Amino acid sequence: MPLLVPPLPTGYRSxxxxxxxxxxxxxxxxxxxxxxYGRVRSDAGAAAADLARPGLVPETDTLLVHDPAGRLAARAWVDRRSEVDVHPRHRGRGLGAALLGWTLERARQAGTARVVQTVPDADTGAVALLRAHGYEPLVTAWLLEFAMSAEPSVPEPPAGVTVRPFRSGDGPAVHLLVQDAFDEWQERRQAYAEWAAHTVERPAFTPLRSALAFEGDRPVGAALALHLPGTDEGHLEQVAVRRDRRGRGIARLLLRHTFRAFHRAGVRSCTLWTHSDTGALGLYRRVGMTVRHSSTVFRKDLGT
Structure with a gap:
């Protein structure tokens, strides 16, 4: 299959x-x-996990754009989801439109039925570009923050529930818990390798600050934590509770355990992303989290 190459401004190459x-x-x-955002929100582990997505073929599904001096100016990838990033110094030159068009043509070439892409609501230029290409809003995503001037209190667990940090060997059981919990809104279940690359095998993963809830030896909830290099705050990559164990305060318990673990390590802020399909925004606000930023997930149906 020939590599699609978008038209680029003079001097740029892909x-x-x-x-x-x-x-x-x-x-x-x-x-x-x-x-x-005014701060870094990801790490090299996230970039590596994107390139390792099952079904993504880097030779045909990714593109890097370098400027005349050889510096990386933009990048894009597409595999049902898509991402396009243009360095602030290189915006306004048509790179974003060229790469967005490339993602759509590559998705059509691959027979993909639809593509989705997330952009910050504050990036009005990117929002306008997506709308001009026929993208429609799918869900709203929020980055929530919990500020910790004092050590957070931790409630007593519900009867029969115990909490401990993540241990080596917990991965497969936690993976199954998360996939079952997210079935009601996620597009597809992730295989273990894909899920682990974004969570428990990511270099930023912090098992001692990740909290698991058990009934006996069965996991019923998990809060998986990251400490991103170069940042001064913790991050919760995933929070999940078994559907038949919700409404008992387990999620709040796990969040507070994780917040306290970060605070005791000298971290004074913790963040997480959630979106409107999960219905969890109210829970996080009741725990004391506030919205720092919002983004929109846009969708375009390709009619294939």
């Missing part, structure tokens, strides 16, 4: 991404995040 580009991709994304 090629597929490789594993050797992970650090450069992370540096690009970090600069985009600083511009959008």
């Amino acid at each position: 090629r597929p991404a490789t594993s050797g580009d992970i650090q450069a991709i992370h540096a690009l994304v970090a600069d985009c995040e600083r511009d959008a």
Whole structure:
């Protein structure tokens, strides 16, 4: 299958991404995040996990754009989901439109029925570009923050529930718990390798600050924590409770355990993402979290 190459401004050139580009991709994304959020929100582990997505073929499904001096100016990938990032110094030159068009053509070439992409609501230029290409809002996502000037209190667990940190060997059981809990809203179940690359095998994963809830030896809830390099705050990558054990305060218990663990390590803020399909925004607000930023997940049906 021939590699699609979008038209680019004079002097810019493109090629597929490789594993050797992970650090450069992370540096690009970090600069985009600083511009959008005022701070870095990801790490090199996230870039590596994106390249390792099942079904994504880097040779045909990724593209890097370098400027005339050889510096990475933009990147894109597509595999049902898509991402396009243009360095702030290179915006306004048509790179975003070129790469967005490339993601759509590549998705059509691959026979994909629809693609989705997330953009910060504050990035009005990106929102306008997606709408101009026929994308429609799918869900709203919020980055929530819990500020900790004092050590957070931890409630007593419900009867029969115990809490402990994540241990080596917990991965498969927690993976099954998370997939079952997220079945009601996620598009597809993730295989263990894909899920682990974004969570428990990610270099930023912090098992001692990740809390698991058990009834006997059966896990009923999990809060999986990251401490991203170069940041001064903790992050919860996933929070999940078995559907038949909700409404008992388990999620609040796990959150408070994780917040306290971060506070005792000298961290004074903790964040997590949630979106409107989960119905969890009210829970997080009752725990004391506040909305820092919002984004929108946009969808475009390709009619294939």
